[in-house]
Amino acid sequence: MSRIALVDDDRNILTSVSMTLEAEGFEVETYNDGQQAFDAFSKRLPDMAVLDIKMPRMDGMDLLQRLRQKSQMPVIFLTSKDDEIDEVLGLRMGADDYVKKPFSQRLLVERIRALLRRQDAFNGDVVADTEETKVIERGQLRMDPLRHSVSWKGLDVSLTVTEFLLLQALAQRPGFVKSRDQLMDVAYDDQVYVDDRTIDSHIKRLRKKLRMVDPEFSAIETLYGIGYRYNEE
Numbered sequence: 262m263s264r265i266a267l268v269d270d271d272r273n274i275l276t277s278v279s280m281t282l283e284a285e286g287f288e289v290e291t292y293n294d295g296q297q298a299f300d301a302f303s304k305r306l307p308d309m310a311v312l313d314i315k316m317p318r319m320d321g322m323d324l325l326q327r328l329r330q331k332s333q334m335p336v337i338f339l340t341s342k343d344d345e346i347d348e349v350l351g352l353r354m355g356a357d358d359y360v361k362k363p364f365s366q367r368l369l370v371e372r373i374r375a376l377l378r379r380q381d382a383f384n385g386d387v388v389a390d391t392e393e394t395k396v397i398e399r400g401q402l403r404m405d406p407l408r409h410s411v412s413w414k415g416l417d418v419s420l421t422v423t424e425f426l427l428l429q430a431l432a433q434r435p436g437f438v439k440s441r442d443q444l445m446d447v448a449y450d451d452q453v454y455v456d457d458r459t460i461d462s463h464i465k466r467l468r469k470k471l472r473m474v475d476p477e478f479s480a481i482e483t484l485y486g487i488g489y490r491y492n493e494e
Contacts, residue, residue: 263377264288268298268324269313269339278311281366282373295319299327309335309377311369314351322354329355333421335376339364352462353469357423359459379422379448399432399493402480416474423448424467427460431481431491440488464489 265287269275272293279289290307292298296318298310310328314321325336338351338359351359357376360369397404401414409425411418420428430447431439439447441460448463464481471478482490 262286262288263308264290265373266290266292266298266302266307266310268292268295268310268316268321270294270316271313274313274339278366278369281370285370287373295321295324299324302328306332306334308380309337309373311337311339311373312356313339315341322351325351325354325356333419335380335422337369337372337376352459353466355421355466357421376422379426397429397432399435399491400480401475402432404429404432413471413474413478418470418474420467420470423463424470427463428467428481428491431489435491435493438484438488438490444489 265282267275267278267282267289268291269278270293275291275293279291282289290301292301294316295312298312299319302310312321312324321338325338328334328336333355335358336356338356340351340359340361358372360372395406397406403412404410404425406425406429409420409422411420411425411428426448427444430444444460448460464483468478468481471480480492482492484490
């Protein structure tokens, strides 16, 4: 049973969403603000967190920033209807996905299940020998899907599940262009819709992480209006 942390200062959302998730078989922990959640996470991390952005004491952005210093567990943001800036900023800071308020609880459940399935795929003890599980070595890049490890020039790079899947899809076929739609199919289930901005934000954060270990990193190329391509260095 996966443990989901739900963090929101709206008690109605905490009550209704936690009831839905529990009915779907999840164990749910609820918190009224970011500080309360952070204190609990310091003792025991959940399997996934669903965070509101605007909360008292510690908002969702601050909580995510602190969380990413110790864990790459999946995180979904709950954002206001017209808060596009917060959506993009949250993705660039390391959130895996976002859902706009007011939201369909069925949609939220599907997003949660999609991310957990990908997390389970990386954590599985027995994995078939497929293209998706083979170690990838492209120039200075090394990726081991079974260990969910990435290194560039011998230096470790910590990626979320979504970032790992996108880099893997690009690096598997260097020189070939992957459209945003193709990358969406890699990172999300068919029933989960995300827009182009979501993929772009993940790619920007992916580049940022790689440039933290190598400021000259330029292997991921943007082809405007088309998609992205990995160029082996």
